[in-house]
Amino acid sequence: MEKNIYSVSELTHTIKNLLETSLPTLWLEGEVSNYKRHYSQHLYFSLKDESAQLSAVMWRSRAQKLPFQLEDGMRIRVLGNVKVYPPAGRYQFDVLEAEPVGTGSLQIAFEQLKRKLYALGWFDEAHKKALPDFPRRIVLITSPTGAAIRDMLNVLKRRAPYVDVVILPVAVQGERAPGEIARAINLCNRHKLGDVIIVGRGGGSLEDLWAFNEEKVAEAIFHSHIPVVSAVGHEIDYTIADLVADMRAPTPSAAAELAVVDKDALIGKLGDYETRLRQAVDNGLAVRRRQIEHLEKSHALRRWDDQLFQHHQYLDGIQSRLENAISVKMQETRTRLEKLELSLRATHPKTLMARGYSLTLKNGKIISSVSNLSEGDIITTELSDGSVESTVTRYSEKRIM
Numbered sequence: 001m002e003k004n005i006y007s008v009s010e011l012t013h014t015i016k017n018l019l020e021t022s023l024p025t026l027w028l029e030g031e032v033s034n035y036k037r038h039y040s041q042h043l044y045f046s047l048k049d050e051s052a053q054l055s056a057v058m059w060r061s062r063a064q065k066l067p068f069q070l071e072d073g074m075r076i077r078v079l080g081n082v083k084v085y086p087p088a089g090r091y092q093f094d095v096l097e098a099e100p101v102g103t104g105s106l107q108i109a110f111e112q113l114k115r116k117l118y119a120l121g122w123f124d125e126a127h128k129k130a131l132p133d134f135p136r137r138i139v140l141i142t143s144p145t146g147a148a149i150r151d152m153l154n155v156l157k158r159r160a161p162y163v164d165v166v167i168l169p170v171a172v173q174g175e176r177a178p179g180e181i182a183r184a185i186n187l188c189n190r191h192k193l194g195d196v197i198i199v200g201r202g203g204g205s206l207e208d209l210w211a212f213n214e215e216k217v218a219e220a221i222f223h224s225h226i227p228v229v230s231a232v233g234h235e236i237d238y239t240i241a242d243l244v245a246d247m248r249a250p251t252p253s254a255a256a257e258l259a260v261v262d263k264d265a266l267i268g269k270l271g272d273y274e275t276r277l278r279q280a281v282d283n284g285l286a287v288r289r290r291q292i293e294h295l296e297k298s299h300a301l302r303r304w305d306d307q308l309f310q311h312h313q314y315l316d317g318i319q320s321r322l323e324n325a326i327s328v329k330m331q332e333t334r335t336r337l338e339k340l341e342l343s344l345r346a347t348h349p350k351t352l353m354a355r356g357y358s359l360t361l362k363n364g365k366i367i368s369s370v371s372n373l374s375e376g377d378i379i380t381t382e383l384s385d386g387s388v389e390s391t392v393t394r395y396s397e398k399r400i401m
Helices: 008-022 105-120 147-159 177-191 215-222 240-244 252-259 263-297 299-346 349-354
Strands: 026-037 043-048 053-058 075-085 090-100 137-142 164-169 196-201 228-232 359-362 378-383 386-391
Touching (some): 090 105, 105 215, 105 240, 177 196
Parallel strands (some): 137 164
Antiparallel strands (some): 026 075
């Protein structure tokens, strides 16, 4: 009888066809070991239990969508197919999806990034920048349609109407959100658009707030030269952005309150200082008067009435000069505050528009150079009493000699 002889390749391909066609796509649970991320970004690891282990691979296109990092010792469930790798003569598990057993994948990703950035020192107080006492311009990076921006604008208008506000609209959830938020922070720093940046949104689930747990957003906040206030969600919500930011506010409204000093409270504090200063002067003078009166009643000094009267007159003169000096100082302080408020109001865009200036925008963004325009662009010109929409038919650049 003729022998049926297989080559190694034939046998291997036969086994490959049998395994790959007879076993369906299935879920597999085990412990990760021998984990390695190849320079090609493919993931290679083994799945094992008490009595066996199986090689596994997750290709780069799928690994990029994995929200957490695999680690040796982590117990996971994977969805995939059994594949045979002919060059090595072994079978392996081709992973399509992976999820941790127990804690959710997003929570694991949060803790992993938190540990990484903590080790880098990004949460250290030494890196935190102080907010300026009197910012002239505040940048809001948030959704242009959410409740958060309305709350912040209301607070800023009430507490510090003289502060200029710049809004950089971004997506605050979804795949586009992390990139847009990071780019807005970098843009603000590159063009020095303000003195304080507030980054935030309203509350939501861990998935809704996830953009603020992305490393690219944390990196932009950490490297910002302008102080950043993080105001993400409600008081109980904490994100990576909160930990990296120079200041964390429990809500967007609270962030606006932290960023500016209330004008009425400042004026009231100056009034308190004036009252306390006057009381201190009056108390000091009263003590001196009692001492002098005691001396007046002394037998040894009665004959020196004339000298005492001169001292009385001298003290009265000091009191008058002190009171005049206090009044002058307080008036100077009030005048400086009034000039500061007039200066801030004079440079406000609405004030400039009332003088005849205008603001030109394209797609909601300010146009500062004709190089940003093309023929056929639709632009909007903001005036003091309304706006005009135009189509660009011709433009020219001013040459600087």
